[in-house]
Amino acid sequence: MNFVRLLVFGFLFLSVVYLCVSLYSRSVRREKLEAEWEETRPEGIHRDAFVKEGMKEYEASLRRRLILLVYVIPLVLVGAIIYFVN
Amino acid sequence: MRNIRRAFRITILLILALWLHYVLPQRDIARVTSTEVVRTDFSGLNRIFFAQTDTGNVESVARDLRFINAERKRPYLFSLVRGGNQTMVYRNEDTGWIYPPYFKFDSADLQAEAGAVISTEPPHDWVVITHYGWRIRWLSIYPNAVSIRPAPSEDFRPIPWSNIVIYVLMLAGVVFVRAMWRQFRERTLDPFADRAEDRIDHVQADLAERRGRLRRWWDGLRGK
Numbered sequence: 001m002n003f004v005r006l007l008v009f010g011f012l013f014l015s016v017v018y019l020c021v022s023l024y025s026r027s028v029r030r031e032k033l034e035a036e037w038e039e040t041r042p043e044g045i046h047r048d049a050f051v052k053e054g055m056k057e058y059e060a061s062l063r064r065r066l067i068l069l070v071y072v073i074p075l076v077l078v079g080a081i082i083y084f085v086n
Numbered sequence: 087m088r089n090i091r092r093a094f095r096i097t098i099l100l101i102l103a104l105w106l107h108y109v110l111p112q113r114d115i116a117r118v119t120s121t122e123v124v125r126t127d128f129s130g131l132n133r134i135f136f137a138q139t140d141t142g143n144v145e146s147v148a149r150d151l152r153f154i155n156a157e158r159k160r161p162y163l164f165s166l167v168r169g170g171n172q173t174m175v176y177r178n179e180d181t182g183w184i185y186p187p188y189f190k191f192d193s194a195d196l197q198a199e200a201g202a203v204i205s206t207e208p209p210h211d212w213v214v215i216t217h218y219g220w221r222i223r224w225l226s227i228y229p230n231a232v233s234i235r236p237a238p239s240e241d242f243r244p245i246p247w248s249n250i251v252i253y254v255l256m257l258a259g260v261v262f263v264r265a266m267w268r269q270f271r272e273r274t275l276d277p278f279a280d281r282a283e284d285r286i287d288h289v290q291a292d293l294a295e296r297r298g299r300l301r302r303w304w305d306g307l308r309g310k
Contacts, residue, residue: 002141002182002183003183005183006183006184023270024265024266024269024270027270027273027274030273078189081187085189085190085192085233086190086191086195
């Protein structure tokens with residue numbers, strides 16, 4: 001029963017962390033894209049279109065999927081603790 | 087107001103520090119003198135300082151507790167300084183799937199290990215007992231032993247690697263949360279506040295303009 005409770009609350013907590021990290025990462029990426037447009041001023045590309053294109057690239061990137069490690073790392077950590085303590 | 091805030095902050099920090107001191111692992115150099123099992127009836131006051139019955143069993147009000155009696159080197163200043171010998175009693179409980187997250191299921195095995203290293207006559211077998219928790223006599227609470235391994239010598243000083251790693255991770259976490267909060271404020275809260283301010287300015291300007299018109303109309307009525 002304690003195990004189930006740990007699973008449920010752990011999952012909820014990690015989901016909150018995941019949400020925060022992914023929002024943060026997206027925001028940082030958007031800021032970087034805006035700065036890049038500001039610096040290069042590409043001919044004939046509107047700022048919004050430039051950012052939109054960049055964000056589309058980000059959505060498909062490995063970097064975004066790496067945020068799933070938020071779930072994996074604690075699992076591995078718990079496994080390691082169980083192995084070393086017992 | 088500033089003093090109240092400062093007091094509040096210090097209290098929070100103090101509670102956090104005490105909690106960390108309670109929960110993080112500590113290592114004692116000790117020799118086991120005996121092991122025993124004592125039936126214990128918890129009170130509401132000291133119940134939170136005990137874990138639970140062995141994982142997989144049902145929890146009841148009173149139960150038997152495994153104890154490890156030992157004599158240890160007295161630690162001062164977070165074990166930086168070692169004093170003379172001192173008797174110490176450790177409890178030996180499963181923490182299982184509950185807090186604190188040691189995930190210890192092997193208290194029966196640990197009891198056997200403790201029995202195997204009992205050393206009452208010199209030369210003594212010194213062991214490193216990893217434990218967390220406090221010994222508070224008036225509450226009858228005991229630190230929980232997590233593992234026992236032989237110590238190379240009587241004045242062996244283990245380096246607390248796990249604690250170092252935990253502190254570094256916590257620091258990294260604090261830095262990360264701070265960066266997240268900054269980003270959120272800069273990109274979400276501030277633009278929102280700016281827009282709200284802008285709107286208020288517009289409304290006020292509009293109001294001033296209307297009042298101006300009203301005044302002109304009134305003045306016109308009075309033939310000025």
